[in-house]
Amino acid sequence: MRFESLSQIAALANTLPARDAAARAAALARQNSLTKPPGSLGRLEDLALFMAEWRGTDRPVITKAQALVFAGNHGICAQGVNPYPQAVTAQMVANFEHGGAAINQLCRANGADLSVVALDLDNPTADFTTGPAMTEAETLDAMNRGAAAVDSGADVLILGEMGIGNSTIAAALTSALFDATPADWVGPGTGSDAEGIRRKIVAIEKGLALHGGQNAMATLAALGGREQAAICGAVLAARAARIPVILDGFICTAAAATLHAADPRLLDHCVVGHASAEPGHRRLLAAIDKKAIVEFDMRLGEGSGAALALGILRAALECHNGMATFGEAGVSEA
Numbered sequence: 001m002r003f004e005s006l007s008q009i010a011a012l013a014n015t016l017p018a019r020d021a022a023a024r025a026a027a028l029a030r031q032n033s034l035t036k037p038p039g040s041l042g043r044l045e046d047l048a049l050f051m052a053e054w055r056g057t058d059r060p061v062i063t064k065a066q067a068l069v070f071a072g073n074h075g076i077c078a079q080g081v082n083p084y085p086q087a088v089t090a091q092m093v094a095n096f097e098h099g100g101a102a103i104n105q106l107c108r109a110n111g112a113d114l115s116v117v118a119l120d121l122d123n124p125t126a127d128f129t130t131g132p133a134m135t136e137a138e139t140l141d142a143m144n145r146g147a148a149a150v151d152s153g154a155d156v157l158i159l160g161e162m163g164i165g166n167s168t169i170a171a172a173l174t175s176a177l178f179d180a181t182p183a184d185w186v187g188p189g190t191g192s193d194a195e196g197i198r199r200k201i202v203a204i205e206k207g208l209a210l211h212g213g214q215n216a217m218a219t220l221a222a223l224g225g226r227e228q229a230a231i232c233g234a235v236l237a238a239r240a241a242r243i244p245v246i247l248d249g250f251i252c253t254a255a256a257a258t259l260h261a262a263d264p265r266l267l268d269h270c271v272v273g274h275a276s277a278e279p280g281h282r283r284l285l286a287a288i289d290k291k292a293i294v295e296f297d298m299r300l301g302e303g304s305g306a307a308l309a310l311g312i313l314r315a316a317l318e319c320h321n322g323m324a325t326f327g328e329a330g331v332s333e334a
Contacts, residue, residue, distance in 0.1 A: 160303020
């Protein structure tokens, strides 16, 4: 999948694969024949049906789970919005590559193959308080790199991010896309104090004054970063391959929310792994009408909450595929 123009993105909702209603109906019939009262496994049943309708089979399995973490640096850091230097982005990428981060452990525990994609870390985006963060060409390049990283043979895709300053990017995107003041979206990120939060709000207000009122994909270019654009590209490539996606926390969901703002159908194949402790995430989940799988007060990023949710998704499919039906078990139905 390759993107040539930002103006083409919204229309993809009309041509990309849709839910397989027949597979979902067959999976529901199986759920209702298993040795349990219908609906008694709650959201585990919903997740099994979600996997069935996107994988196109009533007995979906996860043979291969792919996790992608995209990393980028941001010109907005010139406004003092980050308590850590931008060098930490590359240092954390090295930590991912050497297996030392939380995401490495969670992927190993829950059976996901992790890849990290560093996006021009030595060339941060522009400061959006003085001009657009990215040109259209830069945005498309990052989207295409995100799409190219997706393994078409995966059964599920986990998405995460790393980038010093990108909690400010997430708050800027959500402020622009969902018509709320920056103060409603800004949180501490990696540990900003009250003065740091104030600087974030001021920076976003300046950015909105310059770039407000644009369509969703133009907003991504004006206020976003390379890792946000790459997440969007990966989401769309996964959709083309009928791969369900688990989004991570606030920053990852805010990136994908630009697609929702372009056309809500573009996120139909996505679930959200966890509800981040970052304060804007719950507001964002309400705006895009999604409910997180788990809520563990996490706010690390890296795809960590999505990787944790993969274990729940695997459990849902183990129940769906492994439980006996009433007939198989010789148990009388009501």
